[in-house]
Amino acid sequence: MRPQSLFPLFAPLTALPGVGPRVGPLLEKLAGEHAVDLCWHLPTGIVDRRHAPHIADAEPGRIVTLTVTVERHLPGASRRHPYRVRCADDTGFLHLVFFHARRDYLEKLLPVGAERIVSGRVERFNAEIQMVHPDHVAAPDDLDAIQAVEPVYPLTAGVMPKVLRRAIRAALDRAPELPEWLDPAYQARQGWPAWKPALESAHAPADEADLAPSSPARARLAYDELLANQLALALVRRRQRRLSGRPIAPEGMLRAKAEAALPFALTGSQQTAGAEIRKDLASGDRMMRLLQGDVGSGKTVVALMAMLDAVEAGAQAALMAPTEILARQHFATISRLAAPAGVEVQLLTGREKGASRTGILEAIADGRARIVVGTHALFQDDVVFADLALAVVDEQHRFGVEQRVSLAAKGQRTHILVMTATPIPRTLTLTAYGDMDVSLLTEKPAGRKPVDTRVLPASRLEDVRAGVARALDRGTKVYWVCPLVEESEQSDLAAAEERHAELKAAFGPRVGLVHGRMKGRDKDAVMAAFAGGDIDLLVATTVIEVGVDVPAATVMVIEHAERFGLAQLHQLRGRIGRGSDASTCILLYTPPLGETARARLEVMRDTEDGFRIAEEDLRLRGAGEILGTRQSGMPTFRLADLAHHAELLAAARDDVNLILERDPDLSSPRGAALRTLLYLFERDAAVRYARSG
Known part of the structure; x- marks a missing residue:
């Protein structure tokens, strides 16, 4: 259960004052569905309203805050013409210009003879100074509220900056004081504030430096997000490790037959990766391995050798690809390579219908189909394996982690091998695949020219x-x-x-x-x-x-x-x-x-x-x-930027290893605070794994 202290942050956006049924869906599209999502929606710029010259000294093109006296209203000849309000101070005058304005509203806002604070961008028009649609108009006692630095947020069509700022302020007001989850020595060394002051500070930048990823408030929040990510992955990994696997250690006769028929010799890194996979399969623990290799480095052959070992041990193997073209390509390659070993391969995609599909499902269910290649169709409810021992997932970043897990759930204690031809920098490998061991294919097959x-x-x-x-x-x-x-x-x-x-x-x-x-x-x-x-x-x-x-x-x-x-x-x-x-x-x-x-x-x-x-x-x-488009399997960070925060990621990973060594059940006071952190970043499943040890 999510701790009660976080309930206000996980209220729907429409619970915030001023967020009604019209604005709510727009804000949800912009940031997310809960109040906490607005807390993570950080400013990307600032408007500095502290510059308060006299009218005569106001530079065109600059944002200023002026104290003026309203002299007279000059309505346009029609609604299509601008409505002007002449204002002055001791050094000169300027016009405030409004389009499509309502006279009664402006006369109330800017009564003749009254003193007003106006803030906005000044410009020169026909040799006169003017301000078109001031951002703020207020009485003199509001000077401090206006004459400040205003955060600028990313917007979406239909949402005015003022409305978004008000909603974010309301979300921040819901943020509770939370117990500290950071290591005190590390926090002191970094000079970081506590969580709530960091959040407030990130939304109230005083200058450009406060917008930098390295500023204390932003770095602290980024570290919190990375710590939640690494802790969740470590808990998932630990749980997978504790779910015993099934030892698969055949003599390798089928593998030898297939390898002997290859028209090329395996590269050194293919042999190394194959040995790492065989060691995992034989260990009795569940394999969770990422096979990362550049385009054309021969991942499919390595995966096939592992699948043939599963078949020789009397079980089945499946390979899931993200598109039908790719599934059919794999089917053609694997069928050809598995033929010398006498192994039948079946293909299952959304295109197979009627009697053909029924026949394939029967072959999978009674075990005749030893290797099955397919798309998402593989984890539909009517696909039942006789004995699935190894699941291979290709181009994992096209799938969510849930899909990886649901394919594995088709078997008992299924080993998982994930392949990607998208080279991923080490920092991203840690955040996306931190629950896995990694094998790298670094060579191209012999004979390939650059x-x-x-x-x-x-x-x-x-x-x-x-x-x-x-x-x-x-x-x-x-x-x-x-x-x-x-x-x-x-x-x-x-x-x-x-x-x-x-x-x-x-x-x-x-x-x-x-x-x-x-x-x-x-x-x-x-x-x-x-x-x-x-x-x-x-x-x-x-x-x-x-x-x-x-x-x-x-x-x-x-x-x-x-x-x-x-x-x-x-x-x-x-x-x-x-x-x-x-x-x-x-x-x-x-x-x-x-x-x-x-x-x-x-x-x-x-x-x-x-x-x-x-x-x-x-x-x-x-x-x-990094992968061309935002893909479902990669974590998307709201606060951390891995191009700037790679060092923080490494620190978070080290911190997590130490935490789980000292407090594996997260039962200490810091452990309890870390559970709150997991809930705060919606890593709820990981909390369950922490509880179940």
């Missing part, structure tokens, strides 16, 4: 098209990728369709098109024709980013490369260079390039090392977008 990456302006499009024509004449296959434009699938599709029509006019029927809004069956048909049929030039949106394997494709053109994230560019480029022929990737950009876009393209030109690219991506864009 990809020659060139960065060209869009004005060279004709040269690029001529180069594509020469490549097609040589018999190579070519990808032509069109970008996502302004987050709209519509325009994404329009750009691809337009380019497809143009290239088809030039090169004829050998040009195909694939995009995310096509039906699965149509998409697969085009991909199959590109892989081994009459399509040689494939115009595509980013639907081809993950997992498509066409070794004959050696050229890729990416239009508007400046619009893509680094990780996405790296994933796309990974579709070529998969055979033994030299490959070329052309990144076309439209000038002028911003600083970040230029840096991204330079990194792509200079290196193919996915881990270096991932670290650069983190530095350039921050953790929120």
